[in-house]
Amino acid sequence: MNKKILPPFIFSLLLSMVFAACGPATYRSQMLFGIQAAQSRMWDEAIFRWQRVLEQNPDSAAAHNNLAVAYERQGRWEDAEKEYQQALALAPENEYIQANLKNFEANMQQIEQIQRPEKKEKKDAEIK
């Protein structure tokens, strides 16, 4: 490689790396890392990454949504519901969050329908 080109090449490469490490790119890299972890079924790692995103960007609807998916996968229903609600509150128009929440609520509703009469009976028995 030409000696004159080498210094600016290294400089620009370093510059791009610095840019890559700063604010929005860190957010993106953490999000992507979490997604890659999720795709590899490493849900604890994915949760860790998205929680780090939320530490720096508490208003990230995407991080709340992704965390909700991870919690749902782990069977942490209450946590999942909380995260989905926060994600939707932050981005009410987001169709992907809406789709996820719709499926999640459909699953929950199915259980509620089965359990509802029993819950009532339990309450009645407790009152007696």
Next chain:
Amino acid sequence: MPRSNKRIWLVCLLALLNFSWSCSGTDYFRLRLRIPRRADVRLADFDGVVVSDFLLKTEVESFDLNREIRDYLSTELAVELETQVDLHSAPVADESVFEDPAFWKNLGLDKKKAVIFSGTAEFSEETRKALVRKGRREHETPFPEQEKMKTRRFYTLNMQIHIMDSESGIRLYNQEFKETRAYSNPNQTAYFAFFDLAFQIKEKLFREIMGGEKIQDRYLIIH
């Protein structure tokens, strides 16, 4: 502009493109996940599992439906839960018993906190006959089409499963299952059909009460 400067700019431009490329891409990833289903009854919270008598809505002539259901359910539960399942005889007079906590509380079971499986069952069979005409084919012969009398035997098993807590007597779960199957074999026995139908009901019941997994799509998003 000198040639060397042009190269420098070109390299800078490439670095910029590289940076901008790293910030672009798709907004979402679709994942097909195995979402765990919440178990309707937490069987792990109980000391034992008991299968009690079933209330039969109609008697079956060829076999003892109540005994077969009790045996089948207790065996399958024992295999699935890897635990001993006890049989207890407590004849159910009518359906109101399932809503009576005192009845289930005072069964006199060995284990203090057991989960009791009971319910109602109805097994029916029906024979349907129909004239079936063969489909017209090309170059059909001038002879009249043959019609054949076909017979199908339909068997239906309708079960209402109730699960009770022996400590409080409260009903924990209540769900109806209905399965029907048709057999072309005219010599099909009701006893054989019962096990086909009981298997289908067992699969659905276990999936509901023990959880399991459901495959669904979820979206992971970046922005």
